[in-house]
Each structure stands twice: as structure tokens, then as C-alpha cells.
Amino acid sequence: MFSRLPSGSEAERVCPVDFGRGFLAASTKIRADNVLPAVTGRVCPQEHQCEGRCVLGRRGEPVGIGYLERFVSDDERAHGSPAPPPMSPPSGKKVAVVGSGPAGLSTACDLVRRGHDLGVLEALHAIGGVLVYGILEFRLSNGIVLQEVGHLPRMGGQFRIHVGVGKTVTLDDLLNQKGYDPVFVAAGASLPVFLNIPGEYLCGVYSANEFLTRVNLMKAYREDYDEPVFNCRGREVVVIGGGNTAMDAVRTALRLGAAHATIVYRRSEAEMPARVEEIKHAREEGVRLQLLTSPVEFMNDGKGWLSGVRCIRMALGPADDSGRCRPVPVPHSEFILPAQMAVIAVGNRSNPLVQSTTPDLETTP
Numbered sequence: 320m321f322s323r324l325p326s327g328s329e330a331e332r333v334c335p336v337d338f339g340r341g342f343l344a345a346s347t348k349i350r351a352d353n354v355l356p357a358v359t360g361r362v363c364p365q366e367h368q369c370e371g372r373c374v375l376g377r378r379g380e381p382v383g384i385g386y387l388e389r390f391v392s393d394d395e396r397a398h399g400s401p402a403p404p405p406m407s408p409p410s411g412k413k414v415a416v417v418g419s420g421p422a423g424l425s426t427a428c429d430l431v432r433r434g435h436d437l438g439v440l441e442a443l444h445a446i447g448g449v450l451v452y453g454i455l456e457f458r459l460s461n462g463i464v465l466q467e468v469g470h471l472p473r474m475g476g477q478f479r480i481h482v483g484v485g486k487t488v489t490l491d492d493l494l495n496q497k498g499y500d501p502v503f504v505a506a507g508a509s510l511p512v513f514l515n516i517p518g519e520y521l522c523g524v525y526s527a528n529e530f531l532t533r534v535n536l537m538k539a540y541r542e543d544y545d546e547p548v549f550n551c552r553g554r555e556v557v558v559i560g561g562g563n564t565a566m567d568a569v570r571t572a573l574r575l576g577a578a579h580a581t582i583v584y585r586r587s588e589a590e591m592p593a594r595v596e597e598i599k600h601a602r603e604e605g606v607r608l609q610l611l612t613s614p615v616e617f618m619n620d621g622k623g624w625l626s627g628v629r630c631i632r633m634a635l636g637p638a639d640d641s642g643r644c645r646p647v648p649v650p651h652s653e654f655i656l657p658a659q660m661a662v663i664a665v666g667n668r669s670n671p672l673v674q675s676t677t678p679d680l681e682t683t684p
């Protein structure tokens with residue numbers, strides 16, 4: 320659909336479009352509202368978001384917004400930079416953004432366009448948040464993220480890494496001493512939720528955050544790097560959860576050489592929060608899905624290492640507050656899944672660092 324017309328073709332004669340310029344104009348248009356089109360075009364759940372709400376979808380196919388974003392941003396990388404967005408004159412205001420994930424970067428971009436003197440403060444050594452340390456290379460390459468993020472400093476603003484707000488500098492320091500007003504906190508949700516079942520602290524049991532950060536950002540899969548990660552080559556791996564993070568973890572385990580990698584999820588496939596596309600790709604790569612199943616214990620091999628996951632089968636009961644059917648355990652249905660490595664991917668909460676060092680900061684769940 321998007322291929323360039325063959326030079327001198329009938330179509331080109333009838334419709335003499337300068338595709339290079341045309342697509343850059345499309346890119347500029349998309350960038351007016353979306354600072355990361357190469358990213359959103361690859362990993363957003365469009366089927367639930369923009370495409371799910373597209374009016375054309377009521378009678379047929381919605382506009383393929385994700386593929387459009389992806390295509391024009393890829394074309395832009397090959398053919399030149401988009402026109403810089405219109406900028407307001409300096410506002411005289413100094414504003415800070417804490418965190419450089421998609422929320423922080425989008426906000427930073429809007430603030431800089433409005434002429435504010437911007438400072439982005441990032442705790443890690445890389446800009447991009449989950450885009451660089453969570454989502455894996457095979458779904459979203461860090462090269463694409465870097466290129467996308469590279470547009471921002473050119474627009475203005477200062478980007479500082481290794482600044483943990485709440486540790487290196489407090490929110491009060493930023494407001495009272497450094498002259499920032501306001502400060503936008505976009506610190507993400509990096510605190511993993513655990514299952515609180517026996518054996519969770521055995522060797523071989525990881526949170527998805529730890530596993531993916533070691534592999535993705537710290538390159539633990541490479542032999543010439545010091546960062547260790549469990550050697551799951553030829554082993555059984557169980558990943559608990561049904562979201563995108565679980566899909567990333569299970570596909571990573573397969574790429575690291577696991578003999579089998581199994582998703583354990585307590586509801587059915589219809590309720591899985593992962594993108595449909597991610598579930599499809601995981602299946603195609605050989606991931607096993609153990610649905611309507613919940614872990615009840617990580618089993619010890621007697622030496623402090625994981626040897627299996629004791630599970631119980633679940634059935635779907637009436638809908639809960641989230642509108643999804645509540646899973647209920649089926650009595651006397653326990654069984655053991657052999658596993659030498661398990662990854663827990665059942666959600667995250669916000670990191671309490673900023674709240675804990677800013678006593679009067681009111682927060683909501």
C-alpha cells in the first residue's frame with residue numbers, strides 16, 4: 320500500500336506526487352500531536368485505542384493509524400528531518416520534568432514548544448524510560464528510540480541523567496532553590512508487584528523488571544558483559560502474568576535458549592491484557608499458554624533453587640469491579656509445573672522515592 324511508485328509508471332504520470340516531500344509533510348503533521356510516532360506506531364495497542372475508536376471501523380476497517388505513524392517516521396529517518404514545530408517566544412518560566420519515559424518526553428516537548436526553560440531529570444543513565452530498559456530490542460530497537468528521542472534536545476531544554484529526584488535532589492530543592500515552577504513528575508511505575516506466595520525469594524525467581532532490565536539495558540545476554548542473568552539454556556521457564564511485560568519476558572527466555580517457556584495466567588485468553596499481536600507472536604514462536612491457572616508456591620530443590628511451580632486450576636466467576644470475570648480456584652486441582660526459572664510479571668506500582676522525600680505531597684492511587 321505504501322510502496323513508492325515505479326519511476327515513469329502510469330500511476331506516477333497521472334499522480335505526480337513528490338513522495339519524499341509528501342511523506343515528510345505527513346511526518347510533520349503527525350509530530351504536531353505525537354512526539355514519538357516511531358514508538359507508538361510499533362508498540363501501542365491501537366486495536367483498543369485510536370483504531371478501536373476510529374469511526375470507519377464501524378462499517379469496515381479503521382484507518383491503520385499505527386502503520387501510518389510507523390511508515391512516515393521510518394521514511395523520515397531515511398529522507399531527512401521533519402520541519403521544526405512552531406515555537407512560542409520564551410515565557411520566562413523555568414519548568415522541570417522528572418523522568419524521561421514517554422510521559423515525561425511528551426510533556427517536555429509540549430513545554431519546550433510553549434517557550435518554557437525546560438529541565439528533564441532522569442535517574443538512569445539512559446533517556447527513554449521503559450522504552451529503553453523494558454520493551455525489548457526485537458519489538459522496539461533502542462536505535463529507533465535514540466533517534467526519536469534525539470529530536471528533543473535539538474528543540475531546546477536540558478536533559479540530565481543520573482539525577483534521582485528524592486535522592487540526588489528533592490522536589491522541594493527543585494521548587495525552592497533551583498527556581499523550577501512547576502515540576503511535572505513522570506516517574507512511571509517501576510516497583511514490581513509480587514505474588515506473596517511461599518518460595519518467592521528462591522534463586523531463579525525474578526521480577527520481570529529485574530529480568531528485562533538485566534537483559535535489555537545491561538546486556539546480560541552478552542558473554543563480554545559482567546552483568547549476570549540466570550542461564551536458562553535448555554531449562555524450563557515459567558512466566559506468570561498475561562500482559563505485554565509477561566509476553567516480552569517469555570519471548571526473551573526463549574531467545575536465551577529455554578527448552579520450554581510457559582505463560583501461566585489466571586484468566587482465559589480473552590481477558591489477557593497483552594496486545595493481541597503480542598500473544599499471536601508468542602504463540603508462533605512456541606510459547607506455551609497455561610491459562611486459567613494460578614501459582615500457589617515456588618518449590619525449593621533443597622539447595623535454595625527453584626525446581627517447580629505448584630499451581631491450581633481456576634474457573635471464571637462473576638465479573639469483578641474491573642468488569643472482567645473473577646477467577647476462582649477449582650478445589651483439589653493442584654499440579655506442579657517443572658521450572659528452573661520463573662519470572663513474575665503481574666504489574667507494577669509507582670516508586671515511592673519522590674513521595675517519601677516530599678512529606679506534604681498528596682498523591683492518589
Ligand SMILES: Cc1cc2nc3c(=O)[nH]c(=O)nc-3n(C[C@H](O)[C@H](O)[C@H](O)COP(=O)(O)OP(=O)(O)OC[C@H]3O[C@@H](n4cnc5c(N)ncnc54)[C@H](O)[C@@H]3O)c2cc1C
Nearest residue numbers: 362418419420421422442448449453483484506507563564
Ligand atoms: C516490558 C514492558 C513491555 C511493555 N510493552 C508495552 C507495549 O507493547 N505497548 C504499550 O502501550 N505499553 C507497553 N508497556 C507499558 C509502557 O511502557 C508504559 O505504559 C510507559 O512506559 C509508561 O510511561 P511513563 O513515562 O509513565 O513511565 P516510564 O517509561 O517508566 O518512565 C519513567 C522514567 O522515570 C525515571 N524515574 C523514576 N523515578 C525517578 C526519580 N525519582 N527521579 C528521576 N527519574 C526517575 C525512570 O528511570 C524512567 O526513566 C510495557 C511495559 C513494560 C515494562
